[in-house]
Amino acid sequence: MSAVTLPAVALCGGGALRGSRRRWRHAASVPVRASSVETAAVSVNAAEAKQQKVEKEKRGDEAAVVEVEEEGAGLEALYDDGFGGVTVKDYFAAARAVSNDDGAPPRWFCPVDAGKPAVDNAPLLLFLPGTDGVGMGLILHHKSLGRVFEVRCLHIPVNDRTSFEGLLQIVESSIRYEHAMSPNQPQHHLQRLRCSQYFLYWKQCQVNFMLQFHISSVLSWVYLFLTCDPLKMAMVSVENNLSPPETLQKLSESLTSMLPLLSELADIIPRDTLFWKLKLLKSGAAYTNSRLHAVQAEVLLLASGNDNLLPSGDEADRLFKSLKKCRVRYFKDNGHTLLLEDGVNLLSVIKGANMYRRGRQRDPVTDYIPPTLSEFRKTFDEDHKLFHLALNPVMLSTLKNGKIVRGLAGIPDQGPVLFVGYHALMGIELSPLYEEFLREKKTIVRGMAHPVLFEGKYEGSRQELSRFDTVSMYGGLPVTPINMYRLFQRNQFVLLYPGGVREALHRKGEAYKLFWPDQPEFVRMAARFGVTIIPFGFVGEDDVLELVVDYNEQKNIPYLREWIESINREAQRVRDSVKGEDGNQDIHIPALLPKVPGRFYYLFGKPIELKGMDNVVRDRRSANEVYVHIKSEVENLISYLKRKREEDPYRSIAQRAAYQASWGISAEVPTFEP
Numbered sequence: 001m002s003a004v005t006l007p008a009v010a011l012c013g014g015g016a017l018r019g020s021r022r023r024w025r026h027a028a029s030v031p032v033r034a035s036s037v038e039t040a041a042v043s044v045n046a047a048e049a050k051q052q053k054v055e056k057e058k059r060g061d062e063a064a065v066v067e068v069e070e071e072g073a074g075l076e077a078l079y080d081d082g083f084g085g086v087t088v089k090d091y092f093a094a095a096r097a098v099s100n101d102d103g104a105p106p107r108w109f110c111p112v113d114a115g116k117p118a119v120d121n122a123p124l125l126l127f128l129p130g131t132d133g134v135g136m137g138l139i140l141h142h143k144s145l146g147r148v149f150e151v152r153c154l155h156i157p158v159n160d161r162t163s164f165e166g167l168l169q170i171v172e173s174s175i176r177y178e179h180a181m182s183p184n185q186p187q188h189h190l191q192r193l194r195c196s197q198y199f200l201y202w203k204q205c206q207v208n209f210m211l212q213f214h215i216s217s218v219l220s221w222v223y224l225f226l227t228c229d230p231l232k233m234a235m236v237s238v239e240n241n242l243s244p245p246e247t248l249q250k251l252s253e254s255l256t257s258m259l260p261l262l263s264e265l266a267d268i269i270p271r272d273t274l275f276w277k278l279k280l281l282k283s284g285a286a287y288t289n290s291r292l293h294a295v296q297a298e299v300l301l302l303a304s305g306n307d308n309l310l311p312s313g314d315e316a317d318r319l320f321k322s323l324k325k326c327r328v329r330y331f332k333d334n335g336h337t338l339l340l341e342d343g344v345n346l347l348s349v350i351k352g353a354n355m356y357r358r359g360r361q362r363d364p365v366t367d368y369i370p371p372t373l374s375e376f377r378k379t380f381d382e383d384h385k386l387f388h389l390a391l392n393p394v395m396l397s398t399l400k401n402g403k404i405v406r407g408l409a410g411i412p413d414q415g416p417v418l419f420v421g422y423h424a425l426m427g428i429e430l431s432p433l434y435e436e437f438l439r440e441k442k443t444i445v446r447g448m449a450h451p452v453l454f455e456g457k458y459e460g461s462r463q464e465l466s467r468f469d470t471v472s473m474y475g476g477l478p479v480t481p482i483n484m485y486r487l488f489q490r491n492q493f494v495l496l497y498p499g500g501v502r503e504a505l506h507r508k509g510e511a512y513k514l515f516w517p518d519q520p521e522f523v524r525m526a527a528r529f530g531v532t533i534i535p536f537g538f539v540g541e542d543d544v545l546e547l548v549v550d551y552n553e554q555k556n557i558p559y560l561r562e563w564i565e566s567i568n569r570e571a572q573r574v575r576d577s578v579k580g581e582d583g584n585q586d587i588h589i590p591a592l593l594p595k596v597p598g599r600f601y602y603l604f605g606k607p608i609e610l611k612g613m614d615n616v617v618r619d620r621r622s623a624n625e626v627y628v629h630i631k632s633e634v635e636n637l638i639s640y641l642k643r644k645r646e647e648d649p650y651r652s653i654a655q656r657a658a659y660q661a662s663w664g665i666s667a668e669v670p671t672f673e674p
Contacts, residue, residue: 075118075119075147075148075369075370076370076442077370077371077438077442077443077444078370078371078372078373078376078438078442079118079147079370079372079373080372080373080374081143081144081147081347081372081373081374081375082113082143082144082147083140083141083143083144083345083347083372083374084374085143086113086139086140086142086143087140088140088340090139090140091136091137091139091140091340094134094136094139095132095134095136098134098135098136098155099132099134099158100158101157101158101159101160102157103157104157105157105160105162106154106155106156106157106160106162106167106170107154107155107170108126108152108153108154108155108174109135109152109153109155110150110151110152110153111138111139111142111146111151111153113139113142113143113146114142114143114145114146114149114151115143115146115147116146117146117147117148117149117150118147118148119147119148119358119369120358121358122148122149122150122358123149123150123356123357123358124149124150124152124178125145125149125150125151125152126152126153126154126171126174126175127151127152127153127154128154128171129153129154129155129156131269131273131274131277132269133155133156133157133158133160133269133273134155134156135153135154135155135156136153137339137340138151138153138339138346139340140339140340141339141345141346141347144345144346144347144372144374145346145347148347148356148369154170154171158269158270158273159273161276163280163283164280164283164284164287167280292319292322292323293322295323295324295325296324296325297325298325298326298327298355299319299323299325299326299327300326300327300328300329300349300350300353300355301316301319301320301323301326301327301328301329302328302329302331302338302346302349303315303316303328303329303330303331303461303462304331304334304335304336304338305330305331305332305333305334305462306332306333306334306335307335307336308335308336310336312336313330313461313462316328316330316461316462317461317462319461320460320461321461327353327355327456327459327463328459328460328461328462328463329349329352329353329463329464329465330461330462330463330464331343331344331464332462332464345374345375345378347369347372348375348378348469348473349465349469351369351472351473352465352468352469352470352472352473353456353469353472354454354456354472356369364454364477364478364483365477365483365486365487365490366486368446368475368477370444370475371438371444371473371474375473376438379435379470379473379474380431380435380438380439384431384435387431388431388432388435389665390597390653391432391540391544391597391598391599391600392599392600392650392653392656392669393432393436393540393599393600393601393602394406394599394600394601394602394648394671395407395408395432395436395440395602395604396601396602396603396604396674397409397410397411397603397604398410398603398604398605398606398607399606400606400607402606404603404674405674406671406674407440408436408437408440408441408604410604410606410607411437411441411443411534411604412532412607413441414491415490415491415492415493415531415532416487416488416490416491416492416493416494416526416529416530416531416532417493417494417531417532417533417534418488418494418495418496418522418526418531418532418533418534419445419493419494419495419496419533419534419535419536419604420496420497420498420522420533420534420535420536420630420634421497421535421536421537421538421634421637422497422499422503422512422514422536422537422538422634422638423497423499423500423503423504424504424538424540424541425504425505425506425511425541425545425547425590425592426504426505426545426590426592427504428541428544428545429538429540429541429600429602430447430471431470432600432602433445433495433602434474434475436602437493438474443493444474444475444492444493445474445475445493445494445495446475446476446477446487446492446493446494446495447471447474447475447476447477447494447495448476448477448478448479448483448484448494448495448496448497449471449476449477449478449479450478450479450500450501450572450574450585450587451478451479451480451571451572451574452571452572452587453468453471453472453476453478454468454472454476454477454478455572457570457571458567479496479500479574481521481525484496484522484525485525488525488526488528488529488531489529496522498514498516498517498519498522498631499514499515499516500515500574500585501574501585501586501587502515502585503515505551505586505587505588505590506550507547507550507551507552508547508550508552511541511542512539512638512642514631514634514635516631518624520620520623520624520626520627521623523610523616523623523624523626523627523630524616524617524620524623526610527610527613527614527616527617527623527626528617530609530610530611530612531610531611532607532608532609532610532611533607533608533610533626533630534604534605534607534608535604535605535608535630535633535634535637536602536603536604536605536634536637537602537603537605537634537635537636537637537638537639537640537641538600538601538602538603538638538641539600539601539638539641539642539645540598540599540600540601540645542598543595543597543598543599543651544594544595544597544598544600545592545593545594545595546592546593546594546595547590547591547592548590548591548592548593549590549591550590551564551586551588551590554588554590554591560588564586564587564588567587567588568586568587571587573585596653597653598651598652598653599645599648599650599651599653599656599671601641601644601645601671602641603637603640603641605633605634605636605637606633608626608629608630608633610626613626644672644674645672647672647673648671648672649670650669650670650671656669
């Protein structure tokens with residue numbers, strides 16, 4: 001949001017696009033031109049087939065299990081999205097190449113490097129340029145976005161003087177055409193959308209679009225020094241895994257080679273153009289501000305905290321209050337040119353905020369995009385690296401013959417698989433678990449979580465990227481029977497914590513205690529699909545965190561009691577039918593203190609195969625016996641780990657540090673003998 005709200009991103013649904021050849025014929029009839037990039041055509045009967053499939057899922061037909069196809073086929077876990085391979089130098093080269101005025105009107109183009117989407121029914125993403133007008137401001141993200149969107153960018157020639165209403169008409173006619181291409185789609189639904197202080201769009205629920213419009217200074221050089229953060233821009237081309245001296249050297253080289261290019265902004269954005277853009281902004285701002293109250297579409301706003309040109313944070317505050325369905329991601333250390341700076345992956349932001357969709361409503365099962373290789377490296381080789389290094393998790397699994405081995409060899413390679421286990425304090429066990437499954441097996445574990453993690457109800461206008469975004473990126477979705485049913489249909493790996501919030505936010509003295517309700521329904525559903533259930537145990541939270549003030553103590557403090565009651569009054573209830581402590585799913589934030597880190601231990605038990613157990617599907621008593629067996633297995637696994645960790649000579653971080661000092665930081669630290 002490094003203008004008034006640069007960049008404002010509005011994601012309004014998403015959906016099927018009908019066929020690139022027909023679209024390009026339309027492009028010739030309006031002032032729009034496209035590159036030679038070609039996208040896969042979508043069958044005319046796709047919508048009808050999809051509707052039939054949904055109806056079968058709702059009826060629970062056995063045939064649906066066979067006919068369900070994996071939406072988004074072509075994208076596997078840790079696929080290479082190409083992010084990080086383009087630098088700011090490429091932006092200047094591209095800007096120079098298209099900045100010459102050919103006298104033509106504004107028009108759309110598809111970046112060649114975006115390629116063809118690798119997912120079915122890829123939604124359309126429209127990018128409106130900044131003050132330069134060249135439409136290349138998204139260049140660092142073309143490849144990553146192009147795998148899951150059909151990307152189009154608007155090019156406004158440098159000497160073009162199309163009015164605000166004229167630019168609005170170009171965008172509006174394009175989106176109207178997309179609606180006309182799919183008149184029978186029930187999701188296609190037109191309404192006025194006013195976003196920020198820039199442009200007014202028509203919105204169809206199956207078109208995603210992104211909006212960006214900068215305010216600039218009158219003088220190009222003043223604009224240069226106010227808008228650009230050369231250090232952040234130079235860091236884009238510096239690898240993150242270098243040592244400090246190597247990083248400094250690479251940064252110096254990148255900065256030295258880039259600084260001469262910054263002066264070219266004055267050539268790309270002449271002074272007369274800047275004057276015109278200021279006039280354009282004035283008329284556009286007046287037009288849209290008077291209509292902000294009527295916006296019904298979902299809006300994702302990206303705001304910069306270190307914007308030297310404009311008060312982006314204050315503008316985010318204003319728009320957050322004005323727009324009915326607005327969410328914000330605040331980048332406190334980034335400047336005005338947010339999308340050209342280091343540390344911002346637009347696709348990751350969109351996915352983390354649960355704004356990517358291919359239909360009228362977001363589907364957490366079929367709209368999920370797996371984590372990319374660049375996201376994995378950013379999360380686990382950078383953000384969580386010290387956390388995992390300090391804890392040095394031990395992963396153990398059980399083979400079919402009962403032998404316990406280190407690693408995940410005991411985990412099946414094919415789904416459907418359901419992991420059922422103990423939910424540690426604040427879910428502290430999740431990050432190492434996700435990392436190990438991706439690193440060793442390239443497998444995504446879809447974690448069933450409380451719906452409050454995905455609703456965004458308690459976010460503010462300065463919401464930074466959070467752990468909730470990471471949960472969504474790595475497969476988290478709301479825990480509902482229909483979501484679990486559809487994941488099993490697609491042979492997914494699913495993670496379920498029957499203890500839920502009550503277990504993850506346990507009280508003092510309740511560590512490693514299970515709070516499972518007497519509801520074996522997930523066992524019956526698993527048996528229907530022949531799921532392999534793997535119970536697992538985890539210990540280590542008491543070696544890392546000290547619970548200082550728990551739920552019971554907070555309820556005795558008037559202010560905290562009122563706060564807990566207020567947030568739980570608004571939160572979706574998931575266990576209203578369960579009585580007693582097992583059903584007490586009140587959300588709160590316990591007061592914690594860190595300890596000198598011990599070690600995390602995971603043990604995945606012997607697989608329980610439910611294939612062919614039809615009696616479990618029909619008979620509740622049989623299902624309950626399996627349920628009790630799973631719970632008993634989890635308790636036994638926890639007891640085993642608590643006992644065996646006492647035999648681990650490297651349970652202490654000091655002992656592990658000494659070992660790694662001798663054998664290298666990447667060496668696997670030994671543990672107890674299973």
